[in-house]
Amino acid sequence: MKKLLERFYDVLASIYIYNEYTGYKELENLLAAICEKYPQEKEFIAAVEKHTDDERVHYRMFRDYFEKAGKMPFTVTATYGYIDLFIKIIFRKPIEDLDKVEILNNDHLFYKLCRLIMMTEFRGMKQVDQLLANPLIKKNQALVKIFKIIKRDEPSHCYPYQYWLEKRKHHLPGFQEKFTDLWIHYSILLIKFPILFLNFRLGRMSDFYA
Template identity: 45%
Template structure:
């Protein structure tokens, strides 16, 4: 029973993380394209967002290799388990894929809102990783522990460019109600959705890896895949 519980917990944990990492870097791709068009001269901002994107892709690939070594694919969780999906849906009343990046980047008030959403999501992720690194089931898996250590080190540079942009352009930082929404989304996943998924016996695994359908695949991704083979 303990062995089954441990496998199920890690399966769900890895599946939720790989989903969120994939949604993260594919969403940043669209924002990054828009930032390059509006502020092509702001090389520092572009470089910092590019690093954020590259880290999210790196994290995704680490989880993918973790699953591949175990000989299984992730469980088929959907956007109801995606923190950024839920946050964007509430704050913009739209799915991520339906947002127009040009509209977001073209209006300072909308871009400020997006910066706050991304910043809060990244800070929430950092706090959650710190908790997971103390979890006995996670600590028993040395590879997964190493993955979370890397994420823990990377995360602070992820919210920094968005917080800095808000300060430099006179935008406000996150309000109490935006923080409350972030907390609500996290609590909903932790105390409602995760237990329901845990007890759902017929939860299938994905047939294809999420990145197989990427439309913004970068050439360096292909190079890194060959190098890691």
């Protein structure tokens, strides 16, 4: 039983570390593109910078978690990446093919990306509340500590994008985005998480992402 519980924590933390890593890496690219296109938008740049730094810290917390336990994360692919899936459905291309400069040069695409980041953060907030209320998570103080920090940081992450959209009187996330969010969330939770958990041949990474 103890082994299964450990496995549950490891699978969960492996999905998180993948998502935090993808999150800060993609934000780094986006930030560079924003600085180039809108150098005068100091406040917006500072907010996106803070967001990128937070996600990097989140990544680092999960890395520490594994390092302290003397283990490596399970090998998790883009199929478990919330943002990867969201981008694939909304932009119809894989995240690595998403050209940030092209997006910034097209208002319509940039609004779309802002809404997508907002939805990701909304989902993150709900997710972390559910995890902190989960009796299995409550037994793991190291994870509780990490999720409490994420809970503290998450709300501020939506604001820059919300501000950007509202300033330009552009609508906030609509039905299609909300539906996509629910679909991705439940497919990870109810289908993909159990598949990872039950795949006893699932390997561990040989190196950390960064």
